[in-house]
Amino acid sequence: MSKKSYDPSSVESAFYPIWEERGYFEIDGNKAIQKADKNFAIMMPPPNVTGRLHIGHSLTFTLQDIIVRYKRMDGYKTLWQPGTDHAGIATQNVVEKQLLEEGTTKEELGREKFLERVWAWKEESGGIMVGQLRKMGVSPAWSRERFTMDEGLKSAVKEAFVNLYDKGLIVRGNYMVNWCTHDGALSDIEVEYEEHNGHFYHVRYPYADGSGHIVVATTRPETYFGDTAVMVHPDDERYKALIGKKLKLPLIDREIPIIADEHVDMEFGTGMVKVTPAHDPNDYEVGKRHDLEFITVFDEKGILNDFAGEFKGLERLEARDVIVKRLEEEGFVEKIEEHVHQVGHCYRCKNVVEPYISKQWFVRAETAKGSIEKVNDGLVKFFPQHWINSYNAWMNDLRDWCISRQLWWGHRIPVFYCDDCGHEWASQQEEPEACPHCSSKNIVQDPDVLDTWFSSALWPFSTLGWGNGDPVMDKLFESDDLKNFYPNSLLITGFDILFFWVARMMLMGETFMGKLPFEHIYLHALVRDEHGQKMSKSKGNVIDPLDMVEKYSADALRFTLAVLAVQGRDIRLSEEKLELSRNFTNKLYNAAKFLQMNVETFDNLENITVTTDLGRYMQSRFNAAVVETRGFLDEYRFNDAATVLYRFLWNEFCDWGIELSKVSKESVPELGAIFKASMKLLHPFMPFMTEYLYHELSGTSLETGDSIMISRYPEAGERDMQIEAMFDVIMDAIVTVRRAKTLIDMGNQKIEEAYVKTDAVTSEAMDAYICRLGKVEKVGFVTEKMENAVSDVGEKVEVFIPTGSIDLAPILDRLEKQNVKLEKEIAKLAGMLNNERFVANAPEEVVATNREALVDAQNKQRKILDQLESLQGA
Template sequence: MAIRTKEIAKTYDPTPIEDKWYSWWLESGLFHAEVDTTKEAFSIVIPPPNVTGSLHMGHAFNNTFQDIVCRYKRMNGFNVLWLPGTDHAGIATQNVVERELAKDGISRHDLGREEFVNKVWEWKEEYGSRIIEQMKKLGNSCDWERERFTLDEGLSQAVRTVFVRLYKKGLIYKGRYIINWCPRCHTALSDIEVEHEDLKGCLYYVKYPFVEGEGYLLVATTRPETILGDVAIAVHPRAEKYRHMIGRKVCVPLTDREVPIIEDIMVDPEFGTGCVKITPAHDPNDFLVGQRHNLEQIQVIDADGFMNENAPAYKGLSILEARERAVEDLKAQGLIEKIEEIDHSVGHCYRCHTVVEPYLSEQWFVKAKPLADAGIEAVEKGDITWIPEQWQKIYYQWMENIRDWCISRQLWWGHRIPAWTCAECGHITVSEEDPTHCEKCGSARIQQDEDVLDTWFSSALWPFSTLGWPEKTEELNYFYPTSLLVTAFDIIFFWVARMIMMGLEFMENEPFKEVYIHALIRDEEGQKMSKSKGNVIDPLTMIDKYGADALRLTLAALTVQGRDILLSTNKIETYRLFMNKLWNASRFALINLEENCSEKPLPDKGELRLHDQWILTRTQQVTEQITRLLDGYFIGEAARMLYDFIWGDLCDWYLEMSKPALKGDEGESRVKNTQAIVEYVFKTVLKLIHPFIPFATEELWHTFGFSDDSIERSEWPKASSALIFNNALSEMGTLQEIIRIIRNLRAEARVAPQQKVERVILQTDDDALKALVSANMDMISLLAKVERVDIISDSDKKPHGCLASVMTNGEISLEVGSLLDIKAEIERLEQELKSVEKDIDKMEKKLANENFTSKAPQEVVDKERGRLEENKNHHQRIADNISSLKRS
């Protein structure tokens, strides 16, 4: 039997508790999972944070959600594997190390590839575990013994195997293509790594003179510097006004080039003048047009974002400098008809925010459509469930319109592409093992491709590569497919869709059964958090100030499926106060329980008072509801319900009502009975809220002496029908209504909180209500601070000078003649009524304003509606009191 600790700190201090129990959990192997076919597996792979990263509030929420689910599943008997790890983050990590080297005036090229990669590994060993340690501060119950890194030897083998198999299947190819290029990071980017931002720009209307005859063709462009690479002018086939011009030639301004006028359906006849300049080397749509019409590709911008030798008069100028010079030259030649200011979308690198340049380059690609078709079918069949369901449509839209995936990156840090080109015959050898000679001609003069793979390529294999694939391991057989993926909506295409495609291709099974997509965390005004706005809330700072449990509970309680979370430090402080409340309630309970935790049987119904029956019934209800909510991943609703139940039902009502019994005022048997109930309810409550606040509940679990083992190894509570007393809910509800009404009347009369009033009057002819009040007079007296309740019939006259309030089947009155100047009180209440009416009118106008209701965040609108409802209720109470006092 565990020993109960009667002594407990007077104030709640999370720091020593959290450090102590996390170390104990690790030492006891609480989070480690081995294959056990006698148990049902539940597995999650963590979205691997970048090795360069630091814990931010998005991580904190994502990790808290997963941790709540994992702890809940362990208590339900599942064999839970929460597999952690980090991503090598090719672009980000290489940039970090290059910046460090630059401080000493060294570039990666000075070191050479091998030495530079060694430097990155040294950096990773020194700093790469930082975010892992931060995740532990949050309380993550990951199986740290199975931690993986996307450049681990085993994962690297998986990456090679996948590349080779896709290549041999014809799904990976190398080709010259327009890609998104970051001139700062010097690498290709996939479409979804480009962040678009609306910027001010100009639309330049440029004259292209006909080679033969008078006149010109007017073309609108936002990029006059690329005119130097024009090889054609295109019009839409159905554009009647240009049909007669097709086949003619025009002179390209700023050059001596003559180019044809062609027709192509790519042209939008509604944009600009309906004519489009075709620059295949600098625009993805133009590139496709060029392929269809066999046009020359003239590249005029280099990899650094400067004009090259194909634009001799502009060579060495930056793109913006060349644009300004081109406009000046065009004006000087009389070739600009007009310039319009416009807002247009401009792509930026998701890492360094440099403007992305469409760039003609030789790259490696994955043919994505065959893989995407299988991914669509898996969701359509119901093999993968999306929560909330709305994200399924977004997934379909992207998968149905998917483009080939550019997977090569011009970096040194990452998985180097396992392809070797022969210097003799040009053949490419792709192999899982490093080849020594060309597989076609046998030459030893082969050179490995310089590029590395897109970081997301290795991340796409995460659910199965982390479990040992391509080896057929026990873990892979047991834990795959994983059970649940929890991630943010902004990486559905980066990661989720690609994991689905790769899992189906190589495991012939979906990588997870359910996908939970959570929303963003914003500030309390609904704005995205950013350093520039100064509204970032650092989770590590919040943990130091309020404790991990308070932060976790805040994030959980603010969660609503499909809605962004509006976070503020005030909200975290609110849940820190809840932690204090639970701690103090536990301290009160411990002081009033016996030394030994003896698991006394609960008393029979005949020995239970109304509030005993009620708390036992509510405990069963809450147990059943929390279980249902957590099974459906409604963690926000579950957290809020537990908050209300513990703070309200348990602390503010039941513990207060139990004090006389625990002190012995109701007899010895009532002491024992009440102790048994308190012990049972606390044991249940600690289990129910443990997944949300694991540190404090582990501490209290051992302090109560419920077990020497972790609370997480205890069984999840189950509701018992034998402990549900249906009448208790309605009767206790009526009793609470009476007490609240008396408290409100006392507040209206401005009676000091600790001052007892002599009496209140209940006017009713309801016999059941009379019996209820008579049986619980002591509880009304205790909680409403009233000496007695006099019960009179509806036909009886009330005394003069009363504040009254109507309740179900009766009316409660408080005599205030000796407490208040009734005339002055009526005047005060009438003034207050006018003030509240003004507030109501202002709020109703605000909510009737469509600009407010359509543009403000939903949470802000809901908050305003709630305030309006409160004011209306307040208005009604004031009006009732005025009426009551006037009748006196």
């Protein structure tokens, strides 16, 4: 270890390929240390095949890797299942944009050629994130990597669909859905709402008999052509006489009735509300109650149709201003008001989403009944616990799940239609030969594909072989993987996909496996910038994890994320915090260098008997760290575990252990063994550096020896409370002696004698440490306060330095001068702050700065006076 500082780039690039090639990440990678009947499984949230690693991914996969490495070293047969998601909308958008740049479209290519193009893109560019994850040092079972559209998972998706279809739990019908005019149907959770500065358009609707008009307000005037009624509350005295009266729609003169419905809020606006059943989810329900006509005024691309009269052919949003202008010209606009409201957007293309009636496929909400009951029975545990309330609230209000998407890329819906007899059926066959009802060969498959979340909802068990087309695998719980790893032990993911993905997996897992898919669910918060702002390119505050790996190392990034990952709290990440973690790696490197200056190689801790006082103390503190680290990891308190390791290794071992070893050279071999064991304890958090230091201190190399990652995770031994108490006194005495020496301007000089008063048991073994590190010729222990001595009080001791041979005059003179200077400064600042005119007129920051300066000066004076009192008393 001749280099001054640790070089992470060379280590990380060299070690990862060795780990992977040797199969350490696989289920039996740790076979030599596996314990019987100890299994652990966790699923990688499959990143989109279009994805690039961002800081949120880094957090998810870091926390997963920490727990996986911990369980692997603890002897568990461990499966971390990796894979990628085909990301229907996102992937199709990427390839469609490429085609547009080439001057063509998917329609011109045709479905088959387009899908060939997507698959080619996937093979060339897809899965980039998988390579980026390797830079982070994550250790999933890469040989088992799955893709949500690989052959086995395609088979599983078909089996799941046909099963639900045959039970009547998947149905097709005309429903109001969230509609993106670019990407088609979306589920509720695929709509993102943003605040928009829009308008309220108050439009006059004339009475059909010419007796006047009413005024209704709308934010979407382009939809008024689909109005089939105006409603009022049945108890609204203002309008009771109008119920049943007919109105004429402006510009097109179609007559509509005034109806009464309790849905109306009498206090809002005028208390009169237009009803557009085909373009508003609330109006949809009203329309069904009153048997109103459902008029759709634009097509799937958002182009206005015949119902819009002269505006036919205009795009819905572009038509808004044109329609309003025409209404104004004809005198139908009462007024237009500014209005801030929430507008739904497609989570992928950001297009404004419309409520739209469309024939779609749905999973019936009742499918979730079993998973809701099992969650309420306590068969899964959430971390943090409060997320169970959000889960239950959403699931109990669950509506039918729209699973069809108007795309070409994805799992084609396995439903077929007979053109001759009209029969409809679901089949796992790729291309059925004939209609099972009339034997006609004139059959077609449904053109739509399944929602991406349908296939990823099967992830916890389809990746273990369920439904993959193997007769053995299809028998539940008869494959080793299903028996060993379902239910999965743990899921770690962001809370933002609790409803996108987690709830779907709970539903499907319970439906097909009879058990919830997870025993524990850990939902982490968001990673924000140092000011608590959400990261975005527009704000310029995005932290690229790969840049941080390049600059600070993968270990530093991982450790920083872990130490900040407080359950239920957003992470505030900054480069300053990354620098602290990099400093930690250098601290460990230098500690190893120091140890090797005295002893070249070190044995494993389990192979030696620790006999020196310092060795016994450090081993006892190591055992305390083991207990705490294990306890926190078992509760997924990653930040607490990381903090324990930081405190032990930096403060206790590197600062005190190394310092104290300068007195006890014979303890160095024991400290080296303890440090090696500490690298095992730290390994799940910082895998590269711990591997490197472990081999350096062992006199081996990863190229020729076994990895630290398949060694046993440390088990806690007995703590020696007596030796800990002794060293607590030693260290407190050293600190207090040093502090007392600064009072007499002898902080860096050796003094003749010092005395320590303590209630603890003392021994001669303590003298050498205090003398050497406190720079004292002689130390004594007393039971009473000493006169004519400078004193300082620590946490466990009081120290006295006799002043008989020390000239205190210049020291007292310096302190008196400092006190006089501080008195003047305090008087000046207090005078300004007691001046009401100054406080009222000066800028706030100036007043605040002066207040801080006054407090600082007062604190300094207090310390000076304490020093004077101590020295004058001596």
